[in-house]
Amino acid sequence: MVRPQVVLFGDSITQQSFSLGGWGAALADTYTRKADIVVRGYSGYNTRWALFLIHHIFPLDAIAPPLATTIFFGANDAALLGRTNERQHVPVSEYKENLKKIVNHLKDSSTFNGLCEISDIFYNYDTACFVSISKNIDCSNSTVIVLITPPPVDEEGRERFARSQYGENAGKLPERTNEMAGVYADQCIELAREMHIPCINIWSKMQETEGWQTLYLSDGLHLTPEGNTVVHKEVVKTLRDAGLKAEDMPFDFPHHSKIDGSCPEKAFQ
Template identity: 30%
Template sequence: MPIYILIQVTSGYSSPQGLVMLDQFFPPVERDKVRLMTVFFGANDAVLPPYKQHVPLQTYRQSLRDIVTHEAVRSHKTKVLLLTPPPVNEYQFEVLDGTSGPAAPMRSAENTKLYADACREVGRSLGIPLVDIWTAFMKEAGWVEGEPLAGSKKAQPNQKLAALLSDGLHLSPAGYKIMYQKTMEVIRAKYPEEAPENLPMLFPPWDKAPYHKTCT
């Protein structure tokens, strides 16, 4: 059976919106099987009120639970990875959210940490493997537990964290590299049968592939 990688990107969505869309992501189980799925919500849920994207922390927790235990996931026997939201950098993001002026901030480093913690808790309670993007980025930034959060305006600007984010929220190429590396580490540790090197090839290697009759 061919193996395809389907990237479903829902720009700006929060976890309850992703939950509503989940049925549309899964093909009929009789036709195809979804072997592995990553769930990467939280960055938009963590927007501060009164902004529209804000999702209360408990609702976020429940939405993650509902996604990973969804009927479609169960019927496909899909393996799931939870990814924490990455940290935010308030210094970079202030250009977008107007916090250098009179407008209320949209995001904070402290609030985003709460959503990363909640994602971690859901993974632990349900036995779902976790890719801890938040911790990986903070480690790269040199943050030490007990100090003001890297990315918070309560701390000095952190150039190492800034290098991982293009605008204080979205990942830069360096950030995506860490995300990829950590995701592959968890796949190989928890779902080794889904590692690229262990998947069957759809087509034979070039030196074993047949030639068209016009070339013989």
């Protein structure tokens, strides 16, 4: 049995999701022995650059497409023109169009028509041997796609961070604003609505809590452990709503309590 995968595709907020208290690591713990969490986070990337990766990460001929994929871009696309990080800027209409291309590619790469051949290995306890069996199974499948909006931006936090890094050379004007991140978040939500896929509005969700600026953001943009907890909770909720409840998913091998100490092979038939 191949354990299914949940792929996290995004920018630094995804790449860093296995740091201490990270949302990716927490997700791996939630789906322990049920699904592998595969991180495909690329620090600094925007959706325009992400398009160069999708054929590699999600090949059209994949035998086992992901069970679910989160797409979490926009924080870099929303960097302002004419400011320090303008090379990362992607116009909001193109951001939406790029997200659409990513979603469509994921749909193409996770949908099969008909049967595919796989081989699996079983233990034959009469002969005490492993036997390999090839079989045709119905691989018609499609991945659960979850869009996540960019998080909110704390401009003061960004300014403090820039000063701590570059001192007097820090740009005087913000390279990102919370308002602009919200414009990108809106387009992400609209696309999800148009394409009938779930979307987590993390921009809005985080701002519901007093003090979100420093409670959830470590440098005005990236997540604190508490911010990671919010993302983890929302992703789990969304996956559950899409039918992927960890408690209903099978273990990849028997729970140890099901193994008979004197005749363990029975549990592995």
